Amino acid sequence: xxxxxxxxxxxxxxxxxxxxxxxxxxxxxxxxxxxxxxxxxxxxxxxxxxxxxxxxxxxxxxxxxxxxxxxxxxxxxxxxxxxxxxxxxxxxxxxxxxxxxxxxxxxxxxxxxxxxxxxxxxxxxxxxxxxxxxxxxxxxxxxxxxxxxxxxxxxxxxxxxxxxxxxxxxxxxxxxxxxxxxxxxxxxxxxxxxxxxxxxxxxxxxxxxxxxxxxxxxxxxxxxxxxx
Amino acid sequence: xxxxxxxxxxxxxxxxxxxxxxxxxxxxxxxxxxxxxxxxxxxxxxxxxxxxxxxxxxxxxxxxxxxxxxxxxxxxxxxxxxxxxxxxxx
Numbered sequence: 001x002x003x004x005x006x007x008x009x010x011x012x013x014x015x016x017x018x019x020x021x022x023x024x025x026x027x028x029x030x031x032x033x034x035x036x037x038x039x040x041x042x043x044x045x046x047x048x049x050x051x052x053x054x055x056x057x058x059x060x061x062x063x064x065x066x067x068x069x070x071x072x073x074x075x076x077x078x079x080x081x082x083x084x085x086x087x088x089x090x091x092x093x094x095x096x097x098x099x100x101x102x103x104x105x106x107x108x109x110x111x112x113x114x115x116x117x118x119x120x121x122x123x124x125x126x127x128x129x130x131x132x133x134x135x136x137x138x139x140x141x142x143x144x145x146x147x148x149x150x151x152x153x154x155x156x157x158x159x160x161x162x163x164x165x166x167x168x169x170x171x172x173x174x175x176x177x178x179x180x181x182x183x184x185x186x187x188x189x190x191x192x193x194x195x196x197x198x199x200x201x202x203x204x205x206x207x208x209x210x211x212x213x214x215x216x217x218x219x220x221x222x223x224x225x226x227x228x
Numbered sequence: 229x230x231x232x233x234x235x236x237x238x239x240x241x242x243x244x245x246x247x248x249x250x251x252x253x254x255x256x257x258x259x260x261x262x263x264x265x266x267x268x269x270x271x272x273x274x275x276x277x278x279x280x281x282x283x284x285x286x287x288x289x290x291x292x293x294x295x296x297x298x299x300x301x302x303x304x305x306x307x308x309x310x311x312x313x314x315x316x317x318x
Binding site: 055097098099102103104105106107110147148180181184185188 | 230231233234248249251252255256259308311312315316318
């Protein structure tokens with residue numbers, strides 16, 4: 001039983017972590033080397049990892065997609081630490097529109113223009129901070145989606161992830177709030193019902209001394225613990 | 229179409245949150261009123277207790293603080309609007 005619980009908890013943790021890692025914004029310090037448009041023929045395997053066609057257009061099974069090719073500073077430990085090495089990264093540039101994830105991005109074309117305007121050349125390096133979500137995976141052919149491009153002076157910038165800070169503060173707050181709400185619900189609505197039912201049950205079984213003890217103990221396990 | 233879907237499901241989700249939060253607020257208020265009554269009238273009349281508590285909860289329901297729970301609808305909508313502007317502003 002303990003193993004089952006541990007396994008389920010681990011799976012839940014991995015799923016939630018992956019979801020958040022996919023959906024929450026991250027920042028890359030990069031040089032844009034080129035932009036391009038390719039036609040994408042989605043498969044059932046990678047369709048999940050793409051948004052839909054631009055918000056004013058219709059959805060077909062195949063469509064053109066904007067890509068931004070970059071040379072970026074590699075990072076480690078969830079992007080918190082910048083490394084000296086550089087590597088290539090390809091971003092897609094799609095509208096998320098009114099649909100998941102809730103970035104409400106409708107300006108893919110403008111973002112592509114911004115990318116072109118901040119193109120880096122070997123003689124004149126230009127650095128930008130690219131805000132994005134999503135993963136790059138070669139086997140599934142999926143790309144992170146660029147949300148915003150901000151020109152910066154050089155590669156040594158410290159980006160503070162304000163949104164993620166607020167997000168996790170909010171999640172912690174929400175957890176404790178929900179827990180308090182749940183306790184209040186159990187205390188005011190469920191416990192009185194159970195007590196009534198338990199008393200009725202106990203009245204019925206006048207010889208069932210042992211049963212009463214068991215019911216009582218079971219009920220006690222439902223009652224909220226005294227607040228500290 | 230996607231916009232309408234967002235509105236509909238957003239409204240459903242926020243309504244669930246609204247009812248849960250307002251129930252929680254009423255319940256804690258009721259509990260506090262009950263405890264205060266019990267402290268002030270150690271062997272008071274249960275009917276009077278019920279009436280005082282009920283009146284207190286009703287007063288709370290028309291208070292400004294209680295109406296502020298409508299922010300549960302307003303704040304997310306405002307955040308979406310702000311996000312929309314920040315993301316797409318050129």
